Amino acid sequence: MTVRIATMGMAGCSGCHIALLDTGVELLNLLKDVELVYSYPIVDAKNPIPPNIDVALIEGSIRTNHDKEMAKAMRKQAKFVIAFGACSAHGGVNGLANTFDAQEGVEYVYHKTLLMAQKQVPSEHVPQILPENLRLSDVVKVDFIIPGCPPHPDEIAQIITTLLAGETPKLSSKSICDECPLERLTEPPKQLRRIHEIPEQGICLLSQGFLCMGPATRAGCGAECTRRLMPCTGCRGPSETVWDQGIVMLDALAAMEKDEITNFKLSRLAGTFARYTYASSKLDNLRKGLKKK
Amino acid sequence: MSKVKSKPKTKPAKALAKSLLTFKPRIVSFCCHYCSYGAADLAGTSKMSYPINVEIIRVPCSGRVDPLHVLRAFKEGADGVMITGCLKDQCHFVSGNIYAEKRMQKLAKELEAIGLGGRLVFELMSAGMASKWVETASSFYDQILKLGPNPLKRVKTGVKSE
Numbered sequence: 001m002t003v004r005i006a007t008m009g010m011a012g013c014s015g016c017h018i019a020l021l022d023t024g025v026e027l028l029n030l031l032k033d034v035e036l037v038y039s040y041p042i043v044d045a046k047n048p049i050p051p052n053i054d055v056a057l058i059e060g061s062i063r064t065n066h067d068k069e070m071a072k073a074m075r076k077q078a079k080f081v082i083a084f085g086a087c088s089a090h091g092g093v094n095g096l097a098n099t100f101d102a103q104e105g106v107e108y109v110y111h112k113t114l115l116m117a118q119k120q121v122p123s124e125h126v127p128q129i130l131p132e133n134l135r136l137s138d139v140v141k142v143d144f145i146i147p148g149c150p151p152h153p154d155e156i157a158q159i160i161t162t163l164l165a166g167e168t169p170k171l172s173s174k175s176i177c178d179e180c181p182l183e184r185l186t187e188p189p190k191q192l193r194r195i196h197e198i199p200e201q202g203i204c205l206l207s208q209g210f211l212c213m214g215p216a217t218r219a220g221c222g223a224e225c226t227r228r229l230m231p232c233t234g235c236r237g238p239s240e241t242v243w244d245q246g247i248v249m250l251d252a253l254a255a256m257e258k259d260e261i262t263n264f265k266l267s268r269l270a271g272t273f274a275r276y277t278y279a280s281s282k283l284d285n286l287r288k289g290l291k292k293k
Numbered sequence: 294m295s296k297v298k299s300k301p302k303t304k305p306a307k308a309l310a311k312s313l314l315t316f317k318p319r320i321v322s323f324c325c326h327y328c329s330y331g332a333a334d335l336a337g338t339s340k341m342s343y344p345i346n347v348e349i350i351r352v353p354c355s356g357r358v359d360p361l362h363v364l365r366a367f368k369e370g371a372d373g374v375m376i377t378g379c380l381k382d383q384c385h386f387v388s389g390n391i392y393a394e395k396r397m398q399k400l401a402k403e404l405e406a407i408g409l410g411g412r413l414v415f416e417l418m419s420a421g422m423a424s425k426w427v428e429t430a431s432s433f434y435d436q437i438l439k440l441g442p443n444p445l446k447r448v449k450t451g452v453k454s455e
Contacts, residue, residue, distance in 0.1 A: 250396065253399075254396035268402065268403070270403065283403055286368060287407040287408065290445055
């Protein structure tokens with residue numbers, strides 16, 4: 001029996017779909033048992049969504065009312081819904097739009113940017129923008145998440161094969177630091193360093209003063225970035241023991257900063273520490289409560 | 294159209310005016326066991342007066358106060374959160390107060406960005422500085438009186454009064 005799989009894209013960059021294609025030979029092996037019944041990069045259909053879908057992979061966050069309706073329609077047809085990628089699972093980079101007013105953003109894009117020739121906000125044949133950028137689980141019930149921006153191809157293949165075998169897949173509950181081979185120093189850094197500076201080999205990036213999100217981020221990617229001396233940006237979202245990625249990281253930095261880091265000048269921490277999770281953070285929940293009248 | 298719009302607007306405005314008149318700020322104060330709780334205790338035994346709505350929660354060290362505690366307090370409707378710890382280099386746990394100070398400075402910045410600016414205060418004092426504790430509590434109380442009720446709470450009371 002073939003398993004019917006559907007993929008769908010919301011407010012996102014299609015990067016997760018590219019990652020799905022990037023599974024390569026694994027994908028060819030999978031396609032023996034899998035029938036791809038609906039997929040927006042391949043099929044030019046919008047609605048109706050075919051019935052009896054076994055697994056639905058939904059990429060991107062909910063930004064317009066069209067996204068919202070499509071997510072609900074997909075949920076009706078699918079038995080197992082997976083939030084595919086950081087946008088769908090935690091709100092993603094799009095979530096940082098929640099630090100601004102939605103209408104102000106629209107005004108800015110259509111009136112102040114140079115490339116917009118019309119200088120007017122389109123009102124016909126376009127879906128309405130929602131006041132908030134939502135993650136998928138704010139709108140429909142989500143059975144499983146595949147985190148990452150984009151998710152690791154090996155992990156996607158592994159999760160789909162586990163699902164095909166009839167088992168429930170599992171994500172790692174550790175943090176990136178558990179997988180990272182770099183050696184941590186006991187001395188806290190004296191200065192913060194910017195991303196373009198060149199780090200030393202083999203020493204923890206956080207100890208060297210780079211803002212690495214490893215301690216608060218879910219493991220499972222094999223610490224691919226920090227292995228190559230690139231600070232973690234936290235795309236895989238909070239690990240299981242972390243209640244809020246941004247604020248836990250802020251906490252960790254406060255503990256590190258005991259001896260006065262002199263050049264610590266960030267006006268807001270949301271963009272660095274909650275880059276992928278702002279839309280699902282406790283701080284944003286509080287703000288949503290404040291905004292409702 | 295304008296009539297329809299103006300009608301519901303007056304109700305919350307009235308409720309707001311009413312709530313402002315009867316506004317009694319609720320301030321949650323986290324005091325560390327070794328210094329500032331002692332200061333608050335001393336203020337009590339030496340019969341100094343401080344605002345009645347400052348509710349004290351004793352914690353082992355000011356470094357124990359997680360940002361989660363602060364966010365939770367605001368969510369539950371606290372109008373202000375006050376955290377007090379030991380003087381610098383006098384913390385019972387060596388450096389808990391310094392950690393707490395750094396952490397709360399950063400958190401205050403984030404809170405200001407979402408519209409809760411000026412509602413979080415952090416002060417350092419020893420167990421003997423009862424007058425400073427009273428001064429901090431009452432000046433913070435005045436500050437909150439000026440700022441008005443916690444916007445989250447106002448939403449709730451507005452809905453109930455209608």
